[in-house]
Structure formats: structure tokens, C-alpha cells
Amino acid sequence: MKRILIACTLLASLYSGTLAHAQERQQALQEWSAMKFGLFIHWGIYSVPAGVWDGKQIEKLGEQIQRHAMIPHDEYAALAEQFNPVKFDADAIVALAKKAGMRYVVLTAKHHDGFCMFESEHTDFDIIDATPYKQDILKQLADACRTHGLKLGVYYSTPDWRFNGPNPEINPHDGKISVFSKVSQANEDYQVAQLKELMSNYGDIVELFFDMGEPTPAQSKRFADTVHALQPDCMINGRVMNNQGDFITMPDNHMPDVPLTQLPWESPGTFYHTWGYKSWVKGAPLEEQVPAQIKKLVTIAARGGNFLLNIGPMADGSVVPYEADVLEGIAAWTAQNGDSVFGTGVTPFAKLSWGECTTGDNKLYLHVFEWPKDGQLSVPGLQNKVTAAYPLTQPDTQLAYRNGNLTLDGVRQDPNDTVIVLEYKGELDVQPVRTETKSNGTLLLRGSDAIHHGKYGRESYRSILPDYYRTWDVGALEAGTYDVSLVYQLRAKEKDFKLEIAGQTLDFALKGKADKEESFIMDGNEELSEISQTTKGNWQRVTVGQITVGDVAPQTLTLRQGQEFEFHATLDAFKQQDPTYRSMKLDIKALALSPKKH
Numbered sequence: 001m002k003r004i005l006i007a008c009t010l011l012a013s014l015y016s017g018t019l020a021h022a023q024e025r026q027q028a029l030q031e032w033s034a035m036k037f038g039l040f041i042h043w044g045i046y047s048v049p050a051g052v053w054d055g056k057q058i059e060k061l062g063e064q065i066q067r068h069a070m071i072p073h074d075e076y077a078a079l080a081e082q083f084n085p086v087k088f089d090a091d092a093i094v095a096l097a098k099k100a101g102m103r104y105v106v107l108t109a110k111h112h113d114g115f116c117m118f119e120s121e122h123t124d125f126d127i128i129d130a131t132p133y134k135q136d137i138l139k140q141l142a143d144a145c146r147t148h149g150l151k152l153g154v155y156y157s158t159p160d161w162r163f164n165g166p167n168p169e170i171n172p173h174d175g176k177i178s179v180f181s182k183v184s185q186a187n188e189d190y191q192v193a194q195l196k197e198l199m200s201n202y203g204d205i206v207e208l209f210f211d212m213g214e215p216t217p218a219q220s221k222r223f224a225d226t227v228h229a230l231q232p233d234c235m236i237n238g239r240v241m242n243n244q245g246d247f248i249t250m251p252d253n254h255m256p257d258v259p260l261t262q263l264p265w266e267s268p269g270t271f272y273h274t275w276g277y278k279s280w281v282k283g284a285p286l287e288e289q290v291p292a293q294i295k296k297l298v299t300i301a302a303r304g305g306n307f308l309l310n311i312g313p314m315a316d317g318s319v320v321p322y323e324a325d326v327l328e329g330i331a332a333w334t335a336q337n338g339d340s341v342f343g344t345g346v347t348p349f350a351k352l353s354w355g356e357c358t359t360g361d362n363k364l365y366l367h368v369f370e371w372p373k374d375g376q377l378s379v380p381g382l383q384n385k386v387t388a389a390y391p392l393t394q395p396d397t398q399l400a401y402r403n404g405n406l407t408l409d410g411v412r413q414d415p416n417d418t419v420i421v422l423e424y425k426g427e428l429d430v431q432p433v434r435t436e437t438k439s440n441g442t443l444l445l446r447g448s449d450a451i452h453h454g455k456y457g458r459e460s461y462r463s464i465l466p467d468y469y470r471t472w473d474v475g476a477l478e479a480g481t482y483d484v485s486l487v488y489q490l491r492a493k494e495k496d497f498k499l500e501i502a503g504q505t506l507d508f509a510l511k512g513k514a515d516k517e518e519s520f521i522m523d524g525n526e527e528l529s530e531i532s533q534t535t536k537g538n539w540q541r542v543t544v545g546q547i548t549v550g551d552v553a554p555q556t557l558t559l560r561q562g563q564e565f566e567f568h569a570t571l572d573a574f575k576q577q578d579p580t581y582r583s584m585k586l587d588i589k590a591l592a593l594s595p596k597k598h
Helices: 002-033 062-068 073-082 090-099 137-148 185-200 217-230 286-302 321-340 526-534 571-575
Strands: 037-041 104-110 151-157 207-211 265-269 306-311 355-360 363-368 376-378 386-391 405-407 418-424 443-446 451-456 464-474 480-490 494-501 504-511 540-549 555-561 586-595
Touching: 037 090, 037 265, 090 104, 090 137, 090 321, 104 137, 104 207, 137 151, 151 185, 185 217, 265 286, 286 306, 286 321, 286 355, 286 363, 306 321, 321 355, 321 363, 321 418, 443 464, 480 494, 480 504, 494 540, 504 540
Parallel strands: 037 104, 037 306, 104 151, 151 207, 265 306
Antiparallel strands: 355 363, 363 418, 376 405, 386 418, 443 586, 451 464, 464 555, 480 540, 480 586, 494 504, 494 555
């Protein structure tokens, strides 16, 4: 009996410890998600050539110039001798990030080229041993983050081209060194040793941003376990692969069409198509770039993610003036409107024609990107009683709100994003806005009104499908049989789809280029005919079949692909599937359900 009691006590203790650990991890994840906005810094010896090699401008990513210019290892490594960033000011950069509203900073501690921006005992190819600068960049940023109250994160590349040897894996599509190469045992051990340094020598690390490569499940687990053993609260991104990450990293500058709350996520963003500095790249004018980045920040926050916005310092360590000006522009906006982003929740609306919405305590923050021509802002589906309406920067200017419409008289327009506050009573209640049938019983759905749903995972870099299926909120349908018709473009030769409503399914196929366009009037539905006739481009109109339903209360109509596309960790397994079903590959002008006449 005594042994049983001891065993039970040990099990209870173990369970209690595991539960407490899980709760701590969940709390850390919530705190990470609440940060909303961070500064990404892509910087290394690739800033020395600055996008130019042998007098030629090298296209594509500046931080991968070794790959794109096909530079021999020895020639590339010699760039370290020219890397002397004497103008680097960690304190000024972190202060600028804080001013912009950023809560954390993530530095490329090691990119694919293998050069380390921190002091490492396991290589001489680092900022201390290989350059005349001989100061630890990561340490300076860590100290500056502590001074200004920001969190520090680390980017660490799984590929390391210095481990490739004389016969590196080659991407068959372009004949260059692969960024999705296998991880050798030597590289694995080296990474673990460096991860221990990074997790031990720079204080608290809030995020570990792995990137690229194709580690095995055992390697991914070893990397994640190494990080969490030393820093349990450090959040690891899904690009550690094989479901070992804490959150997912979106494709560059991407955000889901609707709030994604099942998995924490982060969207990395750039000003142009490069992360590392390229001397010849020009960004959009500030009056376009600043509002574009503010809109990304707001939209990402409204849909439940974090926004990690990148800068690429020059070889001397100074911030590109254009990039600093963009951050200053963001700072000016967040100084006045930060309450509408930080500490807020996701949007309750499926889609807004004029902008985005974030939520606070009995408050809606309406972010007006597109000013309505008639000065009336529609707030679709809001059921709560509104007790006050005013611009965030003009709290004394009370606005008229009635029956879902807000009058914007007296509001100063912000060229970046005008924020209107609605205060309301009770628990938030927003009902879907549904498309109703026409007088002839036809349900006409515009493609622009569809909600695009993604499929997201952490198996591999490729485990993100932004457009996997689509939905429309629709009103009641009378019982009967309906012809289903489409005006569409398909970016594939042929593909299967299925339409679902009221528990009924219609399977059909579409062709990318019809032999001939059908000409018919869809049961008097002239509007669909007009859409087809006035649409420019190679659009097709076709009836795909019939669906029979009983009396249908308001609900959702769903358009799916005819085959599932599964996530796989390895590129080989990924490629074995039909790529046609990796995304919808479908543009829709209109979809109609027309009652069949007997």
C-alpha cells in the first residue's frame, strides 16, 4: 500500500508539474500574440555588395546574392573583411522601433550564407573573428532592447551553405544552391551548439524564427527541445518544421481573409521584394508606402496576427533613410491611434468594403481606408445599441449613428487611416449580412463577396494554403431544384469542385478553356448575362449542374475543391500530389442558383 501511495504521489506531482508547465507556455504564447508589431532586421555581409556583383545588378533577394549571382564560397566569405558597420547604433534603431509602436525586434543572427552576427565559439565566420568590426551585434541589440523595454527575437537559418560541401543540393528549377536542402548530421550538431549559445548569452529571447531547409522530424524536435530547455517561454515559429513550432509564419506580406484564431500567427513584411539591403531598389513614394504598411498592421491585428516589418541596414550599419522615414510615418500615426491596434481583439465582421475593424472593451474601432463618397459609413450587421460615436483623434466630435449607418460630418480625414470609435451596450452581436434571392427566385452571388478560407499547418514551409475554399452567407431558399451557373476563369486545364448548401452537394468539373462559350439566358437572369458580356478577359459562362434542396433557412454556401491537398513535411511527398489542388486557382465573377422551371 505504501508503494502504491508513493507511486500515486509521484504521478500526481508529475501531472501537476506538466499542467503548470503547459499553463506557463500558454501564458507566454498569449503574451507573444499581444505584442502585435515587431521590427525584423535582415543584415549581414550581403549588405556589402548591396545587390551588385561584377558590376551587374542581381535580381531577386539581396540576402541571397551568393545564390543568385552564383558566387564561389571563398569569394563570398572574403566580403566579411569589408564588413565594418561603424555607424551601427543599436540604441537608435530600437528607439525608432519603439516610437513606431513595435514591441519586439528580431535580428538575422545567421542567414543561409552561414555568417553569424553574434560571437560564436563554434565558427570563425562571425562578426568577431571575420570582420574588422569585432563587436557582437546581437549583444548590442539585446542591451538596447532591455534599455527601451522591448523584447528580443532571433532569426536562425536551418540551411547553412558552408555545410554543403563540394556537392550541394541544387534546385532543379534554377540550377542554384537549394534553400530546402537536407540537414547533415554535422550541420545539425552545429546548429544545436549555436542555439545553446543564443539561448544562454543574450538574456530572454521572445521568439526563435527558423527558416527554410528540410530537417527530419527528429531534427526539428531536437532544435525545438534545445530552445525550450533553456528558454521555455521562447516562441518558435512553424518553420522549424514537422509540427514542432508554437506559431505559424505566413508567406511574405500575407494575411488571411478572415480572422485566424485557431493557431497563433505572424506575417513578415517588406517594403520591396528584398529583405537584405540592395542599393538600387527603390520603394514606393512615402505617401503610398506609409499608409500601405499601416493598413497591413491594422489588418493583421484585426485578423489575429503579429506583423513583423523588415528593414535592411547598409554595410556601414546605418538605416536606409527611406526605411527610417517610413517608420517615422508609422510612428506619427500610432502616436495618435495606437489604442485602436494594441490591446485589441479581432474583427467581428466578415467583410467591410471601406476598411477594417478592431475591438476593445465595448468599443469598435472602425479603420476607414476608403472614404465613402456620400460621407455615410455602413456598419453591416451590428445589432447592439450604439451609445457614442466619434473619431479617435477628435473625441469631442459626436457623430450621428442610426440603423447601421454612420454620418462622418466633421471628421478630419487621415490619409493613412481614419479611426472612428463606436461605443456600444451589451455583449457584442454582429449578424452575417446575407445575399437574398431576387424576385424570380434566383440567388446571385458575386465573386468579390466571397470569403476566402485558408488551410494552415506547421508541417513544413509549404504548409500554408491561403485560398483553399470559399463561402458566401445567403438568405433563405425555397424548396426546389436549382440550376447552378458560373462566370469564371480557371488557371488550370481542368479541375473538380463541389458546391455545398443545406446538407446537399453538387460535384462538377470546370475547364480552363472551353471549346465554345455557351450562350443562353439563365432563366431570365439578365444581370448574370450582363456580367458575362461586359467582363473583359477570357471569362467563361457555364451551367455546371443542378442541386435540389428543401426549404432552407439562412445559412452558408460553400465552394470547395474536388480533392483534398494534404500537408507533408518533405518536398518529395509534397510534389507527389496534384498541384492543381494546392489552391482554388479560380476567379469568379458571379455564381448563380436559378430555380429550374418545369
